[in-house]
Each structure stands twice: as structure tokens, then as C-alpha cells.
Amino acid sequence: MSDGPAERAARPLSARRRPPDRSRRLVSGVATALLSRGVGFVAPIVLVPLTLPYFGTDLYGLWMAVVALVGMASFADLGLGSGLMTKLAPCYAHGDDRRAQGYVSSAYLALSLLAAAMIAVLWLLADTIAWTSLFNVAGEVTQAQTRLIALLCLTAFLVNVPLALITRVQYAYQQVGRSNIWQAVASLTGLGLVLAVVAAGLSPLLVIVASVAAPPLVNAVNTVWFFRRAHRTIRPRLRAVDARTAWELTRLSGLFFVVTVVMSLGTNADTLVIAHVLGLSAVAGFVVPAKLLAQLGQLVVLINVPLWPANGEALARGQLGWVRRTTRRMTVLSVLFAAVPAVSLVCFGDRLFAAWLPVPIDDDRWLLAGLAVWWIIQAALSPRFMVQNAAGVVVPQLVGWVAFLALSIPGKWYGARWFGAAAVPWVGAAGYALTVLPAALYGYRRTLRRSPAPAQEREVEPIAV
Template sequence: MSSGVVERTRRARPPGVHRRRPDRGRRLVSGVATALLSRLAGLVVPIVLVPVTLPYFGNDLYGLWMAVAALAGMAAFADLGLGSGLMTKLAPCYAHGDTVQARRYISSAYLTLSGLALTLTGLLWIFAGAVPWSALFNVSGQVSPEQTRMIALICLTAFALNVPLSLIARVQYAYQQVGRSNVWQTAGSLAALGAVLGVVWADLSPLLVVALSVAAPLLVNLLNTLWFFGRQEPRIRPTPRAVQAHAAVELTRLSGLFFLLTVVISFATNADTLIIAHALGLSAVAGYVVPAKLLSQLGQLVVLVNVPLWPANGEALAQGQVDWVRRTTRRMTVVSVLAAGVPAAVLVAFGEWLFAAWLPVPMGGDRWLLAGLGVWWLLQSALSPRFMVQNAGGVLVPQLVGWGAFLVVSVLGKWYAADRIAVAAVPWVGAVGYALTVVPAALYGYRRALRPHRGPVIERRVVQDCAR
């Protein structure tokens, strides 16, 4: 009887499982290594650009640029969660070699987001004259209404057009091409750096600086998309004929939860700049956004390092390898905390000297502000691997509850802190709110994501014991 059970178990295993199991760890290491190199390039770009563009723009115009960028960041939900839902759905397709279903998901996502991008761009330009841009960003003094309107239109248009083009990174991650995706993203950052330095050196309009900085990554995503679907994976190339109603509905159902979660997280994590702009004015934004931007590179590094866990966990969960998921999550938690904590501690200790030597415009170096930003990113780094498990398993409700509570608590607390205490109190309020709301929800969601996959693991162990 035991031999029959073993034989049926062997037949049930997806083709290629034995070949891919030992490769997953190597792919993950490769993805983490290239993510580090990509983020290093992403870190160099703002380090070079801030001291160049800040005096070139002036505090008010630079603060406006960063405020518009924050608004675009808050609109990250414009992809309706289809990017996240697509990566979750593609991981099992890749694990089982199902190119037909993968092409259906990809075609549905591209068709939906391409139509959405064109619609958003058209509406933006049609109604641009009716939007009170200056009031929206609390602009006064040296920045004209025309400059405000054009910077907003340039940034938001590039963002809208990049919504479907940025799907390529999700597809590459799901198909375990993390290294190639990171190389393309690095090329986008370096292209933007070269273009901006060229415009500043030629002493051209600041509006051209803004335009080139947002257009370069968009162009790189377009080239990456054409190369991937044209040369590397033509079998899953999106076409209108491949769109299937059932696949589209299935993808949309999962993406709807990702959409709600992305809306909440986007507002919760990008509200600081707008809160400070309205509470204290645009001149205070520059003093906050420069150290926040520098430390955010550490946070983005941790996120970028952990994103390869998403499809890897999806593949592992599809094969019932819960032990691998647990072990890898623990290891990546340690890596994430060290990656964010060590540089943050150095910046807190030497930040005042660094800003004085780095920036031609005095910024100060409030250690309480730097420490608060460091703690904020350290908390997010510690939970990032557990979020990747929940995303892979499609367990989003606990995250939605935690982030929703954080949004309410943090916005009210940060507004009070900026107005009544000091700018340095803003990240501390965020860190305390995060610990009280998001952390418990994340720990519960992680356990819930693993629960449905425990049975298959126990069953395989019994089968192995019987085989012995």
C-alpha cells in the first residue's frame, strides 16, 4: 500500500520540480545581489542630483517638484492592483510551465492598463486648466502658477504612461529574471542622471530637467518590454486574442484587494510631504525631504531585495514547501534589518557633517529627525519578508486592516506633530503608529498565509516515512 501511495505522489508532482528546487535558492541570491547593485545606482543618483538641482531650482521650486512627485507616488494605485495580482498569478504558471494561462493573464493586464493610461492622460490635459494647482501645493512667492501647472502635468503624464510599461518588471520577477529586470531599472536611473546633468550644465529650463528625469525611466521600460516579449519570451507575448473573460475576472478579483491595499499604503507612506507643506510651507519641505529621500533609498533597497521572495514564495507554496518559506523568511528578516539598520546608524551619527559637506544650501542635520526616519525604515524592513509571503499566498485582508488603521492614526498624529511640535517629530509619530497597527496585523497575516499549506507538507512527510 505504501508503495502505491508513493507512486501516486510521484505522478502528482509537477514536471521539473526536482530540477527547479535546488535552483530557487540560487535564483534568490542572484536577485538579491543584483538588487543591491541596482539600489546602489539608485542611491548614487539622488546623492549626485540633490546638490546639483537644489541650488539650480531654489528651495520653493525644488519643494514643489518633490511635492508633485509625492502626489504621483500616492497615485501608485492607478494600476488597479493588476501589477501585484499579475505577479501572484504568474508564479504558479511559471512553476508548472503553463504558458497558455500566463499569456491570458498578461494580455488581460496590459489591455486594461493601456486603456486606463490613455484615458487618464487625456482627462489630465483636458481638465488641467480647471485644477487649482497652486492651492493644491500651497505655492506662493517665487514659483509662478504656470510653472506649477507645467511641472504637475509633466510628472503626472509620465506617471500615467508608465503604468502599463512598468508591468514588465512584474512579469520578469514572476519568471525569475530578477537580475535582468534590475539591470534595466539601473539603466533607467543612470539615463535620468545623465540627462539631468546635461540640461543643468547647458543652463536650460528647470522644466526640461523635470521632463527628462521622468521620461528616461519610461523610455527604458518601453525598450525592456519590446526586448523581453520580442526576443526572450515570445510565447507569453500579450495580444488581444489571448484575452479570456474567465482569466480576466480571476485576475481582477485578486487585483481588487491589491488595489485597495496599494491605495491605503500609498497615502499612508507619501502623506508626510503634503502634510508638512500645508502645516509649515514649502520652504520646510526641502529641509525634511532631503534626509527623508536619502534614508528612503535604504528602505527601497530593502524592498527591492525582498521582492524576489514574492514569486519564489509563490512557487514554493504551490509545491507545498512551507519549511523553505519559513527558513528563508527568517534569514531575509536578519538581512533586511542589517541592510537598513547599519547605514541608518551611520547617518544618525554623522548626518550633520554629511549634509554640511554635501549640500551647497544649508539644511541642518537634526539627529532626532534622522533617528526617527531610521526607526521608521527599520520597522518596515523587519516586516518586509513576511509581507512577501502574504502577497504570494494572496492573503491581503490582515494587511489592509493594519495599514488602514495606520493611515488614520498617522495622518492625524503627523499633522499635530508638524504644527505643534517640530518636523523631527513626524517620523517618530509614524514609527509608533506603525508598531501599534501594522506590526500585529503582519504577524497574524503571515501565520494565516502558511496555514493552508501545512497539510500537504505533513502528507509528504508521511509518504516519505512509508517509503523508507
């Protein structure tokens, strides 16, 4: 006899969440990731030909150098975002809202206090920092402009540190599609604000303000909507902060923090290396194709990050077969999404830049090819990293990225000096293959060994991609 509505309602929440729903949510997440990244891809394409002549080569190069520095500061959340998503996935799988609220409350409290303290220190020490030396500023850009642009970008980034946690919470609670839509809204909001400022002929500094203000504004609205309308039971509260839960989250987040620091330094150093070795004038020629290819990398990240909480739920249920099948399929999908447009850009990028940009840049195919190889290699490994992240297996990643940092930074410096900016991504791709790739493969196998399947693992409908 089948169970009635009362019996089904009395089951634990984890028993009522069926694994096939996970696959459908993952497909939805990939689809909305394409939409979100499509918007994020179009926005810089529209903005570069407007902002580059509006700013001038030196000022635009400074802005991009500051953006690179901000990218290096992505570790400012101390790994709490990554740790939170890892911890929340099992809570979602088992319906444990009390523990989830403890994790959420601890993360928001810690990052809010941290962001406020860092903003205060930044502005207090602003006059003591040699901004012009940091960015190798020369030409028409003044010291006052350099200082103000750096402060604006860094302050907006720090304000967004706690606000950006909402994305991690939504992903952990399998609301990847909605989160991606909100990210698309942020891109469109920034685009609209920048276009309005440029159309009004206002100061380039206001263009930067418009660009950096959009993400925190949209994240704030998203946070209010999520916790007040959709998930009241896990919204952050001071009384929900628990010392033991906070320690569990902090211990895992510390490992993610170290990995993020090393990864950010290794992957965002290119612009600063080129600025110091070749000068700011060379930055624009590098950063435009690099930003264009970076959109492919962000697309790969967006379509794979939903795997993180989905794998966490699957590992919590012991469904290793689903993890293996999905990882294989997402590897193929990631490589295709990175390789097809990257190869097209290598073949036809010179024509695109000539027709698209009002200011000519170097159309070095070796630069484009190196950037393409760099992102394709990362795309191939991304699904395996998502499995490790879901299980909190961080040490193999840390070893690989530390080795990459030690090997790649000197290599990029000398490569740029001897062969120009085109050598930088090639050096990075070679270093990545020698260090991070073997670490990723080892960590993936270790994660599956640490998560033995139940005696009779339930077969799950494979994801269709």
C-alpha cells in the same frame, strides 16, 4: 536505471525545475538588487547638490511635493501589477504558458486603456484644478510653473503604468537579476539626461522632463526585448484575453489595489503635511534626509520583492519549510541592510549634509533618528508581507494599513504643528508598530496555515545569506 535525455525532456516543466535553483536565483536577485539600489542611491546624491541651487528652494520644494503626489498615485495600476505577479508564479512553477499569456494579455490591455483615459482626463481638466492651492505654492513659483510641472510629472507617470508591468512579469519568471539591471539602467539614464540638461544651462523644466522620461523609455525597451527575444509564448495578444482569466486577475488585483491606495496615502503624506503645516520652505529641509533614508527603504523592497514569486512557487509545491527558513534569514538580512547605514547617517549625517549640500538645511538628529526607526521597522516586516502577497492573503494587510492611515495622518499633522518636521517620522513609526505590525504577524501565520505541506514535504537546500 537513470532516465535518458528523451525521458527527462518529456517530464512536465514543473518537474524539471529544481527548488535549489530557486535559492540560487534569490541570491542572485538580492545581489543585483544591491547593485541596482546602489545606482539608485548614488543618482540622487549626485543630483541634489546640482538641482537644489539650480531650482531654488521654493521651486525645488514644489518639484518634491509633486513627486510625493505622484507617489500617492502608485495605485493607478489598480493592483494589477501585484495581482499579475501572484498569478504568474504558479504558472511558472507548473509550466502553464497558456494561462500565463491570458493573465499577461489581460493586464496589459486593461492598463493601456486605463492610462490613455487618465491622461486624456488629466489634460482636459488641467485648467480647472487649483494647483497652487493643492501644493500651497507661494514665493517666486508662478501658477503656470506649478501647473506645467504637475502635468509633466503625472503624464510621465501614467505613461509608465502599463510599461512598468514588465518588472512584475520578469520577477514572476525568476528573472530578478535581469530586471534589477534594467532598473539600474533607468537610473543611470535619468542621471545622464539631467546632467546633460544642467550642463547646457537649460530651463529647470527640462531637467524635470529629463528626470521623468527615463523610466518609461527604459521600460519600453525592456518590454520589447523580453517578449520578442526571450518569452514569445507569453507575450500579450488581444486574442489571448479570456474573460474568466481576466476576472480571476481582476478580483485579486482589486484587493491589492485597495491596500496600495491606503499604503500610498499613509506613507507619502509626510511631504504634503509638512507643506501645509509648515510651508514649502520646510519641505526642502525634510525631503533631503527623507529621500536619502528612503533609498534604504527601496533597497529593502528590492531585496525582498524576489521573495514574492519565489514564495509563490514554493507554496504551490507545498514547501513550507523553505518558506519559513527563507523568511527568517531575509528578516535578519533586511534589518541589517536598513540599520547599519541608517545608524551611520544618524551619527554623521550633519557632517555629510554640510559637506554635500551647497544650501544649508536643518541637521536635526531627531529627524534622522525618526526616519531610521521608520525604515528599520518596515524592513523587519517586509519578508512576511512577501509570503502573504505570494498567497494572495491581502485582508490582514488591508486592516492594518487602514488603521495606520486613520491613526497616523492626524498624528503627523498635530506632531508637525507642535514639534516641527522631526515629529512626523516618529509618529509614523509608532502608528506602524501599533497597527501594521500585529496585522503582518497574523497574516503570515494565516498564510502558512492555509498552505498545508504534503505528507512528505521535500527538504530543500536553505538559502545562504
